[in-house]
Amino acid sequence: MADTPLTYVDLQRDSLGYAIKRAQVRSYDVLFSVMGPESLTPGRMTALSIVATQPGINQTVLADMLGITRAGAVKVIDSLEALGYVERNTMPDDRRSYALGVTQKGLDELKRLNVLNREFEKRIAQRLSSDERRLLMDLLERVAVD
C-alpha cells in the first residue's frame, strides 16, 4: 500500500456524475420521508402516472418508457392491478396485448400522491429560487438527452 498523496485516485472530486448521484440520493431520501414507508415505490408511481396520462398504452410500450424489460413491466402492472389502481383491458383488435387503464381508486391515489409530490418538490428545491430551479431543470435536461 502506498502512503503518498496522489491526485488521480480521487474519482469524486470535481465530478458532475458524482454530483448528480448525490442529488439523486438526497432526492430519494426526501421522497421516502414525504411519501412514507407504505407508499408506492418511485418506479410504480411513475408507471401509474404514465398509464393515467396515456390510457390505452400497452405493457411493452410502458416497459420502454420506464426503461425496463417487458418481464419487469408485468410485475409492475401485477402489483398496481393487485392494489386496484390499474386495469388490463382486453383489446378486440389485437388480443395479444392489453389496453392499460387507471381505475377510480388509482385516480384517487394519484390525487393523494400529487399533493405529497408537491411537498416533495418544495423540499428538494428549498434552497433554490424559482429561476434557479428552472435553470437546474434545463441544465439537467441537457445532460439527460442523447
Added chain:
Amino acid sequence: MADTPLTYVDLQRDSLGYAIKRAQVRSYDVLFSVMGPESLTPGRMTALSIVATQPGINQTVLADMLGITRAGAVKVIDSLEALGYVERNTMPDDRRSYALGVTQKGLDELKRLNVLNREFEKRIAQRLSSDERRLLMDLLERVAVD
C-alpha cells in the same frame, strides 16, 4: 377507468425530482458504456477511491460514507480484496477493526479508471459550457445538502 384528461395525474411534469432521476439514468448509461461491462460497479469504484484517498479508514466509517450498512461494506471490501485492490491491515491498538488500504494493483486500476472517468465526465457534460457545468454542480450541491 376515466377517460377525461386530468392535470393532477402527471407526476413527471415540471418535476425537478424526475429531471434529476433522468439525468442520473443517462449518466449511468454513459458510465457503463465508457467503463465497459467488466468494470467495477459505480459503488465499488467509489469505495476504492475513498479507501485510496483516506488510507487507514475502517469499514464502519466507509459504510457511513457510502450510505450502506456495515454488512454491505463487508461485501464491497470482500470483492475489492478478492480483486487484489485493497488490503485489510490489522491495527495493534484496536484489534476489532481493520485499517483499509489500497494496493499497488488498486492504484493501477484507479489510474486506469481515472482516464476513463475523464472521458465519462466529458460525455455527460457534452452539451454544457464550462461555466454551465460548474453552475450545474453548484445547483446540484444545494439540492444534495440538508
Added chain:
DNA sequence: TATTGTTATACTCTATAACTATA
C-alpha cells in the same frame, strides 16, 4: 456495555431465456 466485523437470511429490482397465444 458498546463497537467492529461477520454471517445468515430475506427482499426488491432487474435481467435473460423459454414458453403461449395471437398476429
Added chain:
DNA sequence: TATAGTTATAGAGTATAACAATA
C-alpha cells in the same frame, strides 16, 4: 415469422438480526 405477455430462474444490491471478538 414476429409480437405481447408470461413464467422460471438467477444475480446484484441492500437490509435486518444475531453472533464473536474486542474495547
